[in-house]
Amino acid sequence: MSLHPPSTSANSASAPPRWAVWAAHLTTLLVLPSGLWRIALVPGCPGGYTATGFGAFETFEAKAWMLTLSMLCELAAFLTIGLVRPWGEVVPRWIPLIGGRRVRPLAAVVPAALGAAALTVIWADVPWWWTYPHEDMTPTGHLVVGLLYQPLVLWGPLTAAVTLSHHRRRRPARHRATAA
Template identity: 30%
Template structure:
């Protein structure tokens, strides 16, 4: 009798299974915490207990433990039931499970996190300092991790519940979905948008580093320099502008050969295929973080529009250019997410789980070369 050799699958590739249980465990923990906060227990991270919320924690600045704790407990309990149903691949109610899962994922990753936590997530080498890592900030980071668990669990359930492979999303008929075909057609254009968008932030920061008052007054720049020891403020602006410029450059790899084949100057890797999971994972996380920052900044957008994109910061007048990073980050995040998805669709190989091949019949330009 022939024996079929089972190919070991890394834990990372089993994410459709363990993300549901991770979301369930996360929900249990926050259900318990919510009950504790509602009953007067310590550690409530919002409202008056968040001493660093001024200027960057407006969304939950008025939250109280009895109300927010009760809501947290209710959402946690509903999450336990929903994640359990997703783990069992329950057939219904599918729309309700998907609606809850995606809503919770968006709430935890894109809506609730404040700017200070998002800064640490995106720029850890700059903003990760001990004085900023208080419990409320750590809680926001934990919320984001829970949101990622929920996104993975919901995506896997969405695929499995329509008889598609939970890992790659392909169906048995190998027919190209409309969204996939659209991304393969417009992916390059969308990637160009993702390449250009971060410069809306980088140019403003670079101007400030060069003492050009873009969108602000000269007095505002002097105030920033005196508060950050002059050279320190300029150095920070240059680093932030450089990181956005670096993100723009790396995005180019999503449509260039060196984004699929390691370049010659990388000794030991030159000429080898770039594992698609590498750029997809990091670009996806960057897209989520950038979008969350843009949404956090955009909470005051209705008021800005009413005031003609003018206002004041600590008594100093600011103009429209000061607010340019808000639409720049929103466009950057969405475009980068779509560009990454187009890159994934273009490069994905046969699935090791369902053994289904290319669903679109379009080979990567790089891999088709001799």
């Protein structure tokens, strides 16, 4: 996977700026630490919980939720890369029924912008993790989990920045000329 901006295609106004490519790829890395921690809970690693606190994670439903949540977060972060890659402008041909069709700019921008706003709100309290009591965790676990979740604070703002970059590149030429 190259972090260099892709060449412009016939469907794109211009290549994404280098900072947007880096930011899009960074989103997948920001989500990884917390996802790996949740996945470690599934086979029985207490992950910083006390014996009593970990009990809630020993059910099938809790394990399925930890795996599902981790995969969905990583998938959502990966979709940000589509805002800087050709497959975010033209649906890959291997996808049945819609492969090869152009992605309308707003079909990517609106969900990405809503997702960025939601992620910003969801993770806004993470910097204050250590001010909340966590009686079900060991002191070391409380510290480590807090550190693993801190990168998520950047997920929403980075997604918003990449979304804005995508929108500016894909808007009609008459709007780009007026803005310049």
